[in-house]
Amino acid sequence: MSKKEESKTPLLDELEEGPWPSFVTDLKNLAKKKPAVGQLLGQLEQSYEERWDHWLGTVINTPGYGGGIIARYSDIGQKFPEIAQFHTIRIIEPAGWVYSTDALRQLCDISEKYSAGILQFHGMTGDILMLGSNNEKTLEAAEELMEKGWDIGGSGNGLRTLSCCIGPAYCEMSCFDTLKTTKHLTDTFISELHRPEFPYKFKFKLSGCPNDCASSIQRSDMPIIGTWRDEIQVNHDEVKKFIGASGEEYVVDNVITRCPTKCITLKSPHPPFNKGGRGGIIEIDDKNCVKCMHCINVMHKALAPGKDRGVTILLGGKRTLKIGDIMSSVIVPFMKLETDEDYEKLVALVRRIWEFWTEHGMDHERVGEFIDRVGLGTFLDGIGLEPDPQMVRHPRTNPFIKFEKLAPPKIGGEPKATPNVVDKEIEGKETITEIQK
Amino acid sequence: MGSFELGGRTYQTDEDGYLVNIEEWSKEVGEYLAKEEGLEMTESHWEVINFLREYYEEYKIAPMIKILVKAIAKKLGPEKGNTKYLYDLYPEGPAKQACKIAGLPKPTGCV
DSSP: OOGGGOOSOHHHHHTTOSSSOOHHHHHHHHHTTOHHHHHHHHHHHHHHHHTOOOEEEEOOOOTTOSOOEEEEEETTTTTOGGGSBOEEEEEOOOGGGOOOHHHHHHHHHHHHHHSOSEEEEOOSSSOEEEEEEOHHHHHHHHHHHHHTTOOBOOOSSSBOOOEEOOGGGTOTTOOSOHHHHHHHHHHHTHHHHHSOOSSSOBOEEEESSTTOTTOHHHHOSEEEEEEESSOOEEOHHHHHHHHHHHOHHHHIIIIITTOTTOOEEEOOOSTTTTSSSOOSOEEEOGGGOOOOOHHHHHTTTTEEOOSSEEEEEEEOOBOSBSBOOBOOEEEEEEEOOOSHHHHHHHHHHHHHHHHHHHHHOOTTOOHHHHHHHHOHHHHHHHHTOOOOTTOOSSOOSSTTOOOSSOOOOOSSOOOOSSOOOEEEOTTSOEEEOOOOO | OEEEEETTEEEEEOTTSOBSOGGGOOHHHHHHHHHHTTOOOOHHHHHHHHHHHHHHHHHSSOOOHHHHHHHHHHHHOTTTSSHHHHHHHSTTOIIIIIHHHTTOOOOOOOO
16 A cells, blocks of 8 residues: 555454455445445544444434334544434345345435445344434435335334245245245234334244244244154155265264264165165154254255144244343244134234233343243243143253153143232332232 | 523433433423424323323333333223324324423433
8 A cells, every 4th residue: 555545444454354355345445435434434443443332322213113213323423424323224124035136226226315325134133224324314215115115124122023034935944934924923013013012122033944044043032943743754765866975974974873862773775684675774763853954954855854844933032132142942842834723823822922021021121031030830821821841942862751641732721810920010019919729 | 412492491402302401391391392393282192291200200210111001001091002092192102202202311222
């Protein structure tokens, strides 16, 4: 670099070093078109120097909406006037994050017209983020987005934007229609999304199979994960082809020995071990399969999820904030999700969970934290679900646990009249409601 | 930081127009702030404001939305005890607008 062109952002430039791409390069390029972005880099550099953040949170809502705009003022706005007001609009993404080029061009145009031209695909919840509009332009952008058929995402103490994996659109593993379910739940609960009234945030994430590509188990309050309850489908010809291509040792080392419950066997093809001619085949003891997807992932032509498909519903996950991560645990081991009645059952369950949690939850208490505080027994009473040994935190890792009698959980039960919850009335009195004998 | 003049007094506000000193609030101040928000204050509007101020007086924080909604439901019935009703009164949200008019501090945004 020539001497007269000494960089104004030496600390940020460090991020451009090394083999990996950096947002700094992108923003520097964008700064040629948008002076605001140049100032954004300037403020960030100053923050790096001082190790101090210069953004102040404020509240901006488009009329009728109680959230969806992350409003930020710069507290050094006199030095960087172009970013004195620098807000982010959250936009609900299409289910599965599938876009037409027209849709993407629309977002680019609106982003260039009203804000800094920074479009993030996507935020951690799943929304599209449009960064860098001031007070007026934020509201104008929101208007134009909604005119073009987009909607503002969730924020604050309410339902957040849903997200799901690509599901049946592209993936052969998908055990239910993640896209349809995401759209259905979003439409059904759109009021809770736009007008926050929960103790704290609530997130759904939907994955078509236990690979959980939507990261639902760790990143959402209610994961809905596709699964099956019959046998894994085995295509014996494809198994033979796979062994032919990769060898038995590969299958043993990468599939057989990696089954968490040791329920998969590779039958020998060699006499006298091949008992009656069939050999070089996979046999799975499905009663001990915990649906980890590993064998299917490795031998994806030979193996596939079973035919009797549905979903597992979990509850209670959250990422790090205030306290550490919680992984969701199972509350409905299996339900079908195909007919309108199935969907109604799911919606009814969600409403019962919300009713109980919003009634007794403390300010800023996530569902998972609430369950930890009052206990799972009380919580199940409160939402009318019978406890079930399949309400697990994580799948078992040995095949020696057996259920004597498989009792399918009922999700249509009556909520217990007075669940034993410590009731904090707003008058300040603490009462423990009586446990019904 | 900003300010406004009313009845010969100067009131300090933050950059978004929220009153800095809640003790300085009066009904006239509330009406002024409502006008700034472009809102016509009816008795229904004041019901919400009064609840917010009473709650803040006792607990020194603004109530959670669900507590506000429940209190309104208790007082005025279930047709009014819901967020839709509150957003009809305060289109930019009870947390944002009603708190401002009531002289309460600005609510924190999304975390």
